[in-house]
Amino acid sequence: SIALEHGSHRLGKRTDEMMQTWRNYGLGQFIHWGLYAIPGGHWEGKYYGGAAEWIRSWKDMPNEAYDELYKEFDPQNFDPRAWAKQAKSLGAKYMIITTKHHDGFCLWPSEYTDYDVTNSPYGKDIIGPLVEAYDAEGIDVYLYFSVMDWNHLGYRSKLETEEDREAYEGFKEFTRNQLLELLDLYPTTKGLWFDGTWDAAWKEQAAFADKLETEMREKIPGLIIGSRFRPDDYGNRHFDSNGDLMGDYEQGWERKLPETFEDTKGNDWDCVMTVPENQWGYHSDWRGHVKTSFELIEMLVKSVSLNGNFVMNFGPDGQGSIREEETKLAAEIGDWMDVNHEAIYGCGYLDWKKQDWGYYTKNRETGKVYMVVFNRPLNGALRVKTPSKIGLEKVYSLKEPSVTYEPEEVHKDEYFIHLKESKTSKGPVVIVIEPTKEKQQEGTEYQK
Numbered sequence: 001s002i003a004l005e006h007g008s009h010r011l012g013k014r015t016d017e018m019m020q021t022w023r024n025y026g027l028g029q030f031i032h033w034g035l036y037a038i039p040g041g042h043w044e045g046k047y048y049g050g051a052a053e054w055i056r057s058w059k060d061m062p063n064e065a066y067d068e069l070y071k072e073f074d075p076q077n078f079d080p081r082a083w084a085k086q087a088k089s090l091g092a093k094y095m096i097i098t099t100k101h102h103d104g105f106c107l108w109p110s111e112y113t114d115y116d117v118t119n120s121p122y123g124k125d126i127i128g129p130l131v132e133a134y135d136a137e138g139i140d141v142y143l144y145f146s147v148m149d150w151n152h153l154g155y156r157s158k159l160e161t162e163e164d165r166e167a168y169e170g171f172k173e174f175t176r177n178q179l180l181e182l183l184d185l186y187p188t189t190k191g192l193w194f195d196g197t198w199d200a201a202w203k204e205q206a207a208f209a210d211k212l213e214t215e216m217r218e219k220i221p222g223l224i225i226g227s228r229f230r231p232d233d234y235g236n237r238h239f240d241s242n243g244d245l246m247g248d249y250e251q252g253w254e255r256k257l258p259e260t261f262e263d264t265k266g267n268d269w270d271c272v273m274t275v276p277e278n279q280w281g282y283h284s285d286w287r288g289h290v291k292t293s294f295e296l297i298e299m300l301v302k303s304v305s306l307n308g309n310f311v312m313n314f315g316p317d318g319q320g321s322i323r324e325e326e327t328k329l330a331a332e333i334g335d336w337m338d339v340n341h342e343a344i345y346g347c348g349y350l351d352w353k354k355q356d357w358g359y360y361t362k363n364r365e366t367g368k369v370y371m372v373v374f375n376r377p378l379n380g381a382l383r384v385k386t387p388s389k390i391g392l393e394k395v396y397s398l399k400e401p402s403v404t405y406e407p408e409e410v411h412k413d414e415y416f417i418h419l420k421e422s423k424t425s426k427g428p429v430v431i432v433i434e435p436t437k438e439k440q441q442e443g444t445e446y447q448k
């Protein structure tokens with residue numbers, strides 16, 4: 001292997017309590033909110049086809065015009081407690097909020113820049129009340145932070161001249177100051193979700209990032225930081241030059257999902273997902289495919305079945321309201337979660353052979369197995385292939401446990417479970433298997 005000073009500092013998974021809590025979340029909420037919500041994907045009557053939070057980079061949006069938007073930021077409808085209540089009913093266990101996106105506008109009162117909420121008409125901290133409201137609902141808060149900062153004069157995407165390098169030193173100090181400031185101001189934060197770290201300039205900062213990550217972890221013990229923050233000695237991110245995971249989990253699944261367990265390399269990971277094809281910040285005119293709650297529930301279940309967390313994005317509008325499409329989805333997913341959350345929270349991968357009807361999840365504590373059925377076979381017979389000597393004595397409907405099943409063994413360790421579920425149920429039905437060990441000692445671990 002290659003000698004690295006700033007590569008991965010830990011082989012294998014974190015097993016401490018904070019990380020166990022993280023991997024048992026299942027469902028999270030991303031919130032992208034900032035100045036970009038004011039234009040909402042339009043400028044001077046023209047429609048912007050890109051991601052709304054990137055409108056500043058659009059040729060038809062002068063940088064100066066965008067940078068003046070903070071003078072209009074006055075979201076009188078902002079109601080953090082209502083947002084937190086909605087997230088609770090959605091069933092989200094954690095929330096990731098954009099403290100500063102690429103535009104550099106800070107939603108908290110930062111000592112290190114004037115480009116923050118205190119200099120907007122709104123004038124007050126946004127992050128603090130959000131952290132408080134979500135903590136009160138028992139939803140853990142994580143802070144999204146973009147290293148890339150289009151507003152800061154010292155920011156560089158690459159370091160070519162001596163002047164670049166000097167300016168970037170100032171930018172690095174500013175970045176460190178802001179991150180330590182966020183952890184001081186919001187000490188109940190459980191972790192940081194970094195973005196905007198693909199620049200060549202940042203990829204040269206292995207030592208700086210390593211030291212800073214250590215400093216942040218010392219400030220809040222147990223802090224959870226993903227693979228997107230640190231570059232290693234050779235500028236490699238997510239996985240170091242030896243292929244070992246940087247940070248505590250893989251942050252690579254943005255708007256996409258792994259297909260197989262092998263794709264996850266056995267690591268912890270999160271998938272962050274937009275509702276439209278590609279809009280994180282508020283766009284007033286969603287075009288193209290907008291995901292249904294059924295699709296989002298399938299992505300959630302698929303994520304959990306492969307040991308990941310699924311984080312659904314919300315983009316509040318310029319006045320601080322959650323748009324109606326997202327409110328409707330939160331209600332539909334929440335209704336399904338009310339009945340079926342047992343198949344999500346605390347669950348993960350089960351190494352039984354994947355079947356066409358849907359996904360298995362396994363509760364890490366109880367060993368209970370959940371069959372989440374998306375594709376009802378024409379004959380209603382769900383094929384289940386189990387490792388040898390696993391008994392299927394206790395099988396029942398999660399929604400109606402009085403509805404029990406007697407699996408029909410069709411081959412050795414291969415069964416049909418004949419669906420009885422009423423076809424009316426909205427969203428996938430879930431069948432619970434409480435496997436028993438035949439002819440083996442009690443308590444021997446039968447799953448990886």
Ligand SMILES: Cc1ccc([C@@H]2N[C@@H](C)[C@@H](O)[C@H]2O)cc1
Nearest residue numbers: 032051053054195196254272280
């Ligand atoms: C090429 C690209 C850069 C940054 C992004 C940002 N990451 C997401 C989590 C959003 O914040 C998006 O603006 C997306 C694509």
